[in-house]
Amino acid sequence: MTEAPVLIGVWKQLVGQEPAARTLSSASAAATRIIENQPVAPGAMTHAWLVTGPPGSGRSTAARVFAAALQCSTGTGCGECPGCRTVLAGTHADVKLVVPEGLSISVAEMRSLVQAAARRPTNGKWQVVIIEDADRLTEGASNALLKAVEEPPDRTVFLLCAPSDHPDDVSVTIRSRCRLVTLRTPPPEAIAQVLVERDGVDPERARWAASVSSGHVGRARRLATDEAARQRRTTVLRIPLGLRRPSDVFTCADQLISAAEADAGEESKVRDEAERSELRTAMGGDGIGKGVAGAKRAAEAAVKQLEKRQKSRATRTQRDTLDLALVDLAAFYRDVLVTASGAKATLNHPDHAAEIAQAASAWAPDSILRRLEAVLECRDAIDLNVKPRIAVEAMVTTLRQG
Numbered sequence: 001m002t003e004a005p006v007l008i009g010v011w012k013q014l015v016g017q018e019p020a021a022r023t024l025s026s027a028s029a030a031a032t033r034i035i036e037n038q039p040v041a042p043g044a045m046t047h048a049w050l051v052t053g054p055p056g057s058g059r060s061t062a063a064r065v066f067a068a069a070l071q072c073s074t075g076t077g078c079g080e081c082p083g084c085r086t087v088l089a090g091t092h093a094d095v096k097l098v099v100p101e102g103l104s105i106s107v108a109e110m111r112s113l114v115q116a117a118a119r120r121p122t123n124g125k126w127q128v129v130i131i132e133d134a135d136r137l138t139e140g141a142s143n144a145l146l147k148a149v150e151e152p153p154d155r156t157v158f159l160l161c162a163p164s165d166h167p168d169d170v171s172v173t174i175r176s177r178c179r180l181v182t183l184r185t186p187p188p189e190a191i192a193q194v195l196v197e198r199d200g201v202d203p204e205r206a207r208w209a210a211s212v213s214s215g216h217v218g219r220a221r222r223l224a225t226d227e228a229a230r231q232r233r234t235t236v237l238r239i240p241l242g243l244r245r246p247s248d249v250f251t252c253a254d255q256l257i258s259a260a261e262a263d264a265g266e267e268s269k270v271r272d273e274a275e276r277s278e279l280r281t282a283m284g285g286d287g288i289g290k291g292v293a294g295a296k297r298a299a300e301a302a303v304k305q306l307e308k309r310q311k312s313r314a315t316r317t318q319r320d321t322l323d324l325a326l327v328d329l330a331a332f333y334r335d336v337l338v339t340a341s342g343a344k345a346t347l348n349h350p351d352h353a354a355e356i357a358q359a360a361s362a363w364a365p366d367s368i369l370r371r372l373e374a375v376l377e378c379r380d381a382i383d384l385n386v387k388p389r390i391a392v393e394a395m396v397t398t399l400r401q402g
């Protein structure tokens with residue numbers, strides 16, 4: 001049996017993930033044979049998948065590309081046909097995408113999704129459900145999903161994505177029903193290639209962004225295309241050597257928190273506005289409930305609910321942005337540790353090699369380690385819902401003292 005061709009068409013987006021691309025493209029080839037009533041080896045196609053990988057390795061891209069191949073009119077994931085293009089653009093009627101907006105996916109959301117997934121696909125191919133961050137499912141949502149995954153309708157495919165650093169966050173029962181696809185940290189050359197080919201980034205900038213993003217494709221893309229993101233990274237990397245006076249602790253903590261807030265604010269503002277105006281239209285415009293108390297109450301409740309959802313989403317964006325800054329910071333101390341030990345490992349921040357060398361000669365190894373641990377503890381604390389400002393101030397205090 002010949003392998004389905006990989007890294008052409010939509011599969012090009014999985015550069016650096018050849019083994020996963022091979023698994024998924026053979027499955028989609030089998031899926032096409034199922035549609036055409038041709039014989040298929042048992043297990044060649046599966047109804048439930050779990051895509052895991054380190055943050056930024058492209059889990060949701062892998063899921064979308066697979067979904068495109070399943071809906072492709074040529075059955076290969078050509079990238080040109082309406083099936084491929086609408087899936088990649090997020091507008092295909094038979095591909096449902098769940099991105100948890102708050103800190104978890106609600107039971108109600110999951111139930112309505114499972115119901116939709118049970119319908120016959122409109123184009124006669126597959127009904128695909130992609131769940132990003134399946135690790136954020138509540139127990140209730142998990143149970144609602146489990147029933148569907150245990151007895152999937154004939155033409156329904158579930159694609160779950162979850163970070164591989166917390167494999168226990170997806171329940172064992174769900175994992176045991178899924179076929180596992182593991183992504184690896186993509187090499188910098190592969191990331192640079194994606195940035196150039198997919199996003200039209202200048203090759204030199206693409207190489208730089210890929211070299212400083214620790215294998216995180218989305219982060220590399222952001223650094224390559226967003227000046228403000230480049231600024232924020234510079235601010236973060238100035239912290240380790242910038243902590244001289246005691247008052248610097250508060251200035252730096254403040255900078256970290258406000259950078260995350262600004263980032264989340266920018267991202268939310270546009271979306272929040274659009275949603276509010278949509279809701280206003282749905283509720284009958286400015287003439288909401290004139291003289292009709294019931295309608296007015298309903299409209300007010302709807303607005304309250306929307307605002308609550310927007311707030312929870314903003315909190316999450318803010319945490320994710322802060323986490324990226326902390327990852328950058330941890331990577332800096334790891335670089336210092338590596339340099340101090342004389343190991344010949346690749347630096348996470350090769351463009352800050354001079355500062356890294358300076359820190360490596362100034363600090364004792366155990367003090368470098370304490371600083372690195374402080375950053376990791378701060379991440380854990382925020383993960384456990386400690387107020388970000390409190391966790392960050394405690395961290396920066398240790399970063400200064402060493």
Ligand SMILES: [Zn+2]
Pocket residue numbers: 071072073074075076077078079080081082083084085
């Ligand atoms: Zn196609």
